[in-house]
Amino acid sequence: MYYIQPHYHGISRTTEDYQRMAESGVVAVGEPSFWAGFDRKHSGTFIDYFRQISEFEPTRARAYGIRHFCWIAVNPKEADNLTIAREVMSQMPAFMDAPTVLGIGEIGLNKCTRNEMAVFREQMEMAIRLKQLVLIHTPHMADKLRGTHLTLDLLRELNADPARVWIDHVEEHTIRPVLDAGYWAGMTLYPQTKMSPKRAVDLLEQYGTERMLVNSSADWGPSSPFTLQQCAARYQELGHDQQELLDVFYNNPVRFLRQSPHFDLPEIKLAYSKP
């Protein structure tokens, strides 16, 4: 089995993750720009971080045969500081030509404040202007439903191309409007507290697999890069064959990410699909 781990925060993880992911069949990861575990006070710290995930982190992954790609953005959790956010945004376009950069993300909302919305809007406008793919975070817990509605309203207003936008962290109460509007829907699987591997399989069976992305949680909090494999095991347990597994956990990420000229992995079609 081959996997693509489309949403993985390597800077918060140990090298052993890469070793174990390689052993489990992960061939590529995508690292969205994210919170550094603390709120940064200088725009230059963000720029070094962008260098870390676009230049250094690929070398750490490559040691285990894993391709490492990344996304550049001011993350929602730090978007409330407009001064720093705008300083960082002014330097983001320079990173878009780097060979490992897939687009702008993760952007979006955390607490759904006016400042977050302003930074979200400006980064969306930049993505449209620079013809970049977009990865959007939706809030966790009680804010998710409201944050998802605000996100869809903004995307509609900006006339964003749904095929080039991935809205992440959907759950049962937010998946339908995301798919109905034509966006890609991502499910992030946690070992506890949020979306689980079993619930993700339920949604794959209820809503189908088209425009669906599945990824592990791998961040500063309680998380596990192997919930993706647990989800695949559950999907297999319920009777889905190897080609169906490949389509969800490898080919779907390829189909979305190949819209970036920097992503070059091919789709995989088995010569036979029944074991």
Next chain:
Amino acid sequence: MNDHKVTLDIDYLDCRCMVLELAAALDRLDRATAGNTPDKRLQTLRDAIAILASSTASPDRTQRMLKLMSDPVTPVSE
């Protein structure tokens, strides 16, 4: 999509474990009498358990529980 019996065979032990964990957590709360003041989170849990126990023609308990636990959909905050 699996049939009813196969699905129950696969999930029964996990479900049994989860409802026992929930019962134990509520028992723990009942035993913790010190500082017992009204807390809307407890009512949210009781409302969620009512959804869990409901018989429904449409299998949407998860979605209804998540909506129960969601903030109202309103414009952006200051």
